[in-house]
Amino acid sequence: MSALTERLANLVGDVLLGTAQVTGVRSLPGGLVLVELTAGAFRKATWTPGWKLRIRARRGTMALRTYTPINADIERGTVELIGFVHAGGPGAQWFQQAAIGDTCEIFGPHRSMDxxxxxxxxxxxxxxxxxxxxxxxxxxxxxxxxxxxxxxxxxxxxxxxxxxxxxxxxxxxxxxxxxxxxxxxxxxxxxxxxxxxxxxxxxxxxxxxxxxxxxxxxxxxxxxxxxxxxxxxxxx
CATH class of the missing domain: 3.40.605.10 (Aldehyde Dehydrogenase; Chain A, domain 1)
Incomplete structure (x- = not known):
């Protein structure tokens, strides 16, 4: 991917995407990782069980990875996501490398399965x-x-x-x-x-x-x- 394409993707992402902070990480058996994200925008969002949240796992692209929150706490402004790290690809890599204090770019929540x-x-x-x-x-x-x-x-x-x-x-x-x-x-x-x-x-x-x-x-x-x-x- 060219430097110009990466720059354009980042410019678009900076406009469209929000930011969340990783406030919890827990490894689970079976190649799974549970991550808690915190953002002020989560306190204002509409959460319906089954809706999706997208994460940009890698800057320089607009390829987003989609996850279903297992829980959303509106008062605290947190959501919990589970990722399968053996799946391969940028989403799996992001969950493997996630650490408390990291920030990530998010899009949503949006309608998916109600x-x-x-x-x-x-x-x-x-x-x-x-x-x-x-x-x-x-x-x-x-x-x-x-x-x-x-x-x-x-x-x-x-x-x-x-x-x-x-x-x-x-x-x-x-x-x-x-x-x-x-x-x-x-x-x-x-x-x-x-x-x-x-x-x-x-x-x-x-x-x-x-x-x-x-x-x-x-x-x-x-x-x-x-x-x-x-x-x-x-x-x-």
């Missing part, structure tokens, strides 16, 4: 990149079942406990054809009305959307969003 629309029973399916959304849903309802794929199932199970998700959770090793995931998901919704919430890998979102049409019963509603896909970045 979890307040989830009524009644829910089935949540995702992976390590979905953990922020899983935490946000858990704060809203105790009537949800979670199926989460992971590169390190044992580590992610520990991380879920540390962030306070004590609902029924099954953590599965990543499965290229999703056969086990689809079967287990169908078993958990048999005979119940429910909302399906599926995020993370684009292949998982596509597979579960398609498979759920044949479940009995089919979901009353599907909330789906792909966060990443093999060979691609920046889906959101």
């Amino acid at each position: 979890l307040t629309s989830v009524a009644g029973r829910a089935l949540f399916v995702g992976d390590e990149t979905s953990l922020g959304l899983a935490c946000a849903l858990h704060r809203l309802t105790g009537d949800a079942t979670y199926l989460i794929e992971a590169q390190d199932p044992a580590g992610l199970s520990e991380a879920l406990s540390e962030v306070g998700i004590d609902a029924p959770v099954t953590v599965l090793a990543k499965d290229a054809d999703h056969t086990d995931l689809v079967r287990r998901a169908a078993d958990r919704v048999a005979g119940h009305s429910y909302t399906l919430v599926v995020t993370g890998d684009a292949a998982t979102v596509h597979t579960l959307r398609r498979a759920s049409r044949n479940w009995s019963p089919a979901p009353e509603r599907v909330l789906g969003k792909a966060y990443w896909a093999a060979g691609r970045t920046g889906l959101d």
Whole structure:
């Protein structure tokens, strides 16, 4: 990238982006890091569970990385984000290097998935990149079942406990054809009305959307969003 392009990106970023300070960092099992950000603007923002916050992980570009806050404290002006450091890319590097006292550039919060629309029973399916959304849903309802794929199932199970998700959770090793995931998901919704919430890998979102049409019963509603896909970045 040329020096002129980097300079223009920084000039635009200085106009559009706000600033937050890192006020907490905690490593979690399973290659996850929890970061607390503090900003005066957070006290004035509208926070809806499931909405997104973007971080510019690297100056000199306008490539933003998107995260779902697991918690927002309006009085203190803080939000908590979880990043998967083994994902690769600038977002993962930012979480790896985050230290208390650092500043970062932010954009948002903005509309994404509105979890307040989830009524009644829910089935949540995702992976390590979905953990922020899983935490946000858990704060809203105790009537949800979670199926989460992971590169390190044992580590992610520990991380879920540390962030306070004590609902029924099954953590599965990543499965290229999703056969086990689809079967287990169908078993958990048999005979119940429910909302399906599926995020993370684009292949998982596509597979579960398609498979759920044949479940009995089919979901009353599907909330789906792909966060990443093999060979691609920046889906959101």
